[in-house]
Amino acid sequence: xxxxxxxxxxxxxxxxxxxxxxxxxxxxxxxxxxxxxxxxxxxxxxxxxxxxxxxxxxxxxxxxxxxxxxxxxxxxxxxxxxxxxxxxxxxxxxxxxxxxxxxxxxxxxxxxxxxxxxxxxxxxxxxxxxxxxxxxxxxxxxxxxxxxxxxxxxxxx
Numbered sequence: 001x002x003x004x005x006x007x008x009x010x011x012x013x014x015x016x017x018x019x020x021x022x023x024x025x026x027x028x029x030x031x032x033x034x035x036x037x038x039x040x041x042x043x044x045x046x047x048x049x050x051x052x053x054x055x056x057x058x059x060x061x062x063x064x065x066x067x068x069x070x071x072x073x074x075x076x077x078x079x080x081x082x083x084x085x086x087x088x089x090x091x092x093x094x095x096x097x098x099x100x101x102x103x104x105x106x107x108x109x110x111x112x113x114x115x116x117x118x119x120x121x122x123x124x125x126x127x128x129x130x131x132x133x134x135x136x137x138x139x140x141x142x143x144x145x146x147x148x149x150x151x152x153x154x155x156x157x
Contacts, residue, residue: 002048006052007020007024009053009056010027010056011098012098013053013106014059015102023052027048027051027055034051053110054124057106057125061125061126096146096147099146104136104142107121107132110125118136
């Protein structure tokens with residue numbers, strides 16, 4: 001019933017299919033262990049999604065604890081970059097997001113797709129709020145550039 005949705009969530013936070021499967025399995029184990037703690041406040045699906053995201057982030061931290069570093073000072077004002085996504089196939093956009101370096105992809109997914117605040121992201125990833133903002137800005141820059149390249153390539157075809 002929920003495995004498809006949770007697996008899609010795992011794919012967003014994993015580098016490949018195998019890692020996503022492992023994360024899903026670990027998530028279900030955690031969900032079953034914590035079932036007595038579920039207080040029936042809010043949706044059950046939301047509770048499971050939160051556990052799944054936390055499991056994926058924990059697995060990421062275990063694999064690469066030194067990659068979540070700041071590239072900009074906290075005080076830096078980060079410009080907002082608008083992504084022009086109207087004329088891009090959703091599969092292409094998802095592929096571009098998946099190809100982002102981990103630190104940018106994680107922040108982008110949490111902020112844009114899962115509606116976490118920069119403060120929440122900073123706590124989850126053990127980074128500063130400024131680093132979260134900087135990584136989101138950099139992710140948007142990369143995506144914008146990659147989408148422009150894709151659209152130029154498509155226009156020639």
